[in-house]
Amino acid sequence: xxxxxxxxxxxxxxxxxxxxxxxxxxxxxxxxxxxxxxxxxxxxxxxxxxxxxxxxxxxxxxxxxxxxxxxxxxxxxxxxxxxxxxxxxxxxxxxxxxxxxxxxxxxxxxxxxxxxxxxxxxxxxxxxxxxxxxxxxxxxxxxxxxxxxxxxxxxxxxxxxxxxxxxxxxxxxxxxxxxxxxxxxxxxxxxxxxxxxxxxxxxxxxxxxxxxxxxxxxxxxxxxxxxxxxxxxxxxxxxxxxxxxxxxxxxxxxxxxxxxxxxxxxxxxxxxxxxxxxxxxxxxxxxxxxxxxxxxx
Numbered sequence: 001x002x003x004x005x006x007x008x009x010x011x012x013x014x015x016x017x018x019x020x021x022x023x024x025x026x027x028x029x030x031x032x033x034x035x036x037x038x039x040x041x042x043x044x045x046x047x048x049x050x051x052x053x054x055x056x057x058x059x060x061x062x063x064x065x066x067x068x069x070x071x072x073x074x075x076x077x078x079x080x081x082x083x084x085x086x087x088x089x090x091x092x093x094x095x096x097x098x099x100x101x102x103x104x105x106x107x108x109x110x111x112x113x114x115x116x117x118x119x120x121x122x123x124x125x126x127x128x129x130x131x132x133x134x135x136x137x138x139x140x141x142x143x144x145x146x147x148x149x150x151x152x153x154x155x156x157x158x159x160x161x162x163x164x165x166x167x168x169x170x171x172x173x174x175x176x177x178x179x180x181x182x183x184x185x186x187x188x189x190x191x192x193x194x195x196x197x198x199x200x201x202x203x204x205x206x207x208x209x210x211x212x213x214x215x216x217x218x219x220x221x222x223x224x225x226x227x228x229x230x231x232x233x234x235x236x237x238x239x240x241x242x243x244x245x246x247x248x249x250x251x252x253x254x255x256x257x258x259x260x261x262x263x264x265x266x267x268x269x270x271x272x273x274x275x276x277x278x279x280x281x282x283x284x285x286x287x288x289x290x291x292x293x294x295x296x297x
Contacts, residue, residue, distance in 0.1 A: 006151045016081025021094050022238035028078030032071040042282050046070065048296045049281040053206035068277035072234075076119040083123045084159035088130060091163075094240030095120075095127035101228045101245045107136040108184035110225035111248070114216050115232075116192035116268040117280035122160075124232030124243040125188055129165040131243075132186055139164030140186030146171050170195075181223045191216050192268055194287045202290050203262045206269060211288040217260035220253045227252050231271040234278055 016024050036043060046066045050057070057065070082090055103111075113128070115121065129139040142160060146169045147153035161167045166185075168176045180187050191213045194200075199218065202209040220227055226248040232241050253260050272279045286296055 002149065003151055006149055006155075009152070010155055013081040014085045016078055017085035017090075019081075021079070021082055021090070021240065024078050024082060025075050025238045028075035029071040031078065032074030033067065035074065036067045036070040043070070045284055045297060046281045049283075049285055052208050052286060052296055054276075055207075065277055066281075069279070069281050072119045072278050073280065073282055076122065080122055080159075083126055084156075088163065091123075091127050091130055095123045095232075096235075096240070096242040097127065097131050097245070098242055099131070099245045101247050103132065103186065103228075103245065104135050106186070106226060106228070106248070110181040110184060110223045111186055111228055112181070112216060112219060112225050113140075113186055113188045113228045113230050113245070114191055114264065114267075115188070115230045116271065117190060117283065118232055118234075118271065118275065119278040119280075120232030120234055120241040120243075121190065121280075123241045124230065125190075126160060126163065126165075127241075127243055128186075128188065128230070128245075129161075129163045133164050136186075138185060139166075140188060141166040141168050141176075141180040142188040143168050143170050143173060143177070143190070145169075177219065178223065181219065181225050187219075187225075189216060191264060192285070193283055194285055197288065201258055201261055203258065203265055205265045205285070208286060209290045209293070210265070210286055212261050212265055214257050214261050216264055217253050217257045220260070221257075229267050229271075234275065 043066065046069050047062055050062050050065050054062070082094065125142060133139040142165050144156070144160065144167055147156060157167045166180065177187065194211045195213060197211065199215055200211045200213050203212050204210070205212065216227060219225055228248045229246045230244060232243050234241055252263070254263065284297055289295060
């Protein structure tokens with residue numbers, strides 16, 4: 001039965017990939033607005049995250065931010081029909097590139113492209129593989145979280161890697177990651193989720209101590225990799241996205257892994273603040289709490 005539902009989901013995404021982008025984006029927003037009206041655990045996760053990070057907001061403001069978050073999240077889910085199954089021409093049309101880092105100059109040198117879960121993260125990640133292939137002749141590598149559903153996992157790996165990217169599972173990635181970096185390939189890494197205490201530290205995120213991966217700092221120290229911050233901005237009027245590739249961080253790594261991780265979270269905050277409701281507040285970002293701190297979910 002699970003395979004049937006998986007195939008139905010893949011089929012729906014494929015159909016959405018054939019439809020006009022503005023229609024798909026509007027459909028996703030409408031669906032998100034509708035689903036927000038239905039009580040659910042994920043709706044409460046969004047509200048809990050926003051209450052914790054924006055103490056100055058009233059309950060009415062939190063509710064409005066939560067509703068807009070749902071609209072943007074389900075828009076991004078619907079858009080994956082295009083970004084996971086659509087053509088290269090669609091990717092080029094709907095995702096622009098702003099390469100301030102000059103990735104051509106970094107080819108052959110270890111470098112990590114680090115980002116966070118904004119609504120356009122999938123669009124930007126896949127479009128980046130095309131940009132890399134065009135300009136340096138190889139599409140780089142990207143870490144991904146292996147899915148429990150094997151059928152969907154295979155579909156997802158194909159969708160994200162169809163323009164040549166090497167998809168590396170977080171579950172068994174250490175050797176492949178090091179090999180990729182030593183070859184001077186670009187490594188995409190989304191580093192804003194709570195994956196547990198292993199290789200993580202509590203550092204501030206919107207004023208709240210959040211368990212945060214230290215892998216970016218540790219990999220930079222181990223391999224000498226440059227760290228290039230990137231984020232994907234949603235354009236107005238359903239014109240798609242622009243992927244911003246910012247200059248590599250200077251003086252990184254710094255004095256300590258903790259300082260580096262704080263710097264990374266500060267970058268995430270800077271990218272999120274102008275577009276708060278585009279962030280994936282639906283994730284349990286504060287699943288683990290410092291000793292003595294109350295659970296929020």
